[in-house]
Amino acid sequence: MFSRRGLFAALCLLLLPFQGGAQAGDAADAVIVTVTGNIGQTNRGASDPFQDAFFNYHGLSFDKAYAFSRDDLEALGMNELSVKYPNWPDGPASFRGPLLSAILDKVDARGSIVRVQALDGYAVEFDIETSRNGGFILATESRGHPLAIGARGPAWLVFPPGSYEGQPNDTDEKLVWSVFHIAVE
Ligand SMILES: Nc1nc2c(c(=O)[nH]1)N[C@H]1C(S)=C(S)[C@@H](COP(=O)(O)O)O[C@H]1N2
Numbered sequence: 001m002f003s004r005r006g007l008f009a010a011l012c013l014l015l016l017p018f019q020g021g022a023q024a025g026d027a028a029d030a031v032i033v034t035v036t037g038n039i040g041q042t043n044r045g046a047s048d049p050f051q052d053a054f055f056n057y058h059g060l061s062f063d064k065a066y067a068f069s070r071d072d073l074e075a076l077g078m079n080e081l082s083v084k085y086p087n088w089p090d091g092p093a094s095f096r097g098p099l100l101s102a103i104l105d106k107v108d109a110r111g112s113i114v115r116v117q118a119l120d121g122y123a124v125e126f127d128i129e130t131s132r133n134g135g136f137i138l139a140t141e142s143r144g145h146p147l148a149i150g151a152r153g154p155a156w157l158v159f160p161p162g163s164y165e166g167q168p169n170d171t172d173e174k175l176v177w178s179v180f181h182i183a184v185e
């Protein structure tokens with residue numbers, strides 16, 4: 001007779017080859033955006049100066065955080081948005097990505113300020129009510145393609161003109177491209 005534990009192990013082995021996406025090393029599992037700060041839900045522990053070298057480079061450290069892969073962001077629900085700014089060369093651009101508010105909900109954001117930070121260090125702060133505005137999307141795709149690093153990826157904070165008080169209508173300032181970090185304070 002199999003022991004209960006033996007049976008369970010055998011079943012797990014049987015199921016292994018049929019397991020879909022979630023295997024270590026899948027590109028879709030790679031973290032692209034990490035949320036830190038005043039949040040109630042986390043899925044990772046403290047930053048490590050060696051492992052988290054790029055956070056360290058930016059002088060950032062944290063005790064815990066919520067790390068999102070592309071798949072994780074997609075699972076929040078992809079919203080579509082078409083936006084045009086006068087300084088864009090090719091007319092309106094289409095975007096897909098989760099609402100910033102869906103991300104804030106997922107991490108149980110408790111602060112009042114949301115800082116969206118890019119690879120190059122550019123960072124923009126919004127009060128949390130503004131960032132929950134339904135027009136704020138953290139796009140992971142544009143014009144039908146994933147946003148690439150070296151282009152505007154891994155994620156681009158996009159919203160239509162008129163999305164925050166005092167927004168100039170002639171430029172796309174505060175549309176942070178190459179986003180990798182969101183801090184809630
Ligand atoms: N990562 C990042 N995003 C950014 C910026 C930046 O320097 N870095 N500049 C902002 C500003 S001030 C403007 S006007 C728009 C367009 O800047 P760009 O023409 O350099 O893309 O992107 C915004 N998003």
Ligand SMILES: [Mo]
Pocket residue numbers: 171172173
């Ligand atoms: Mo700008």
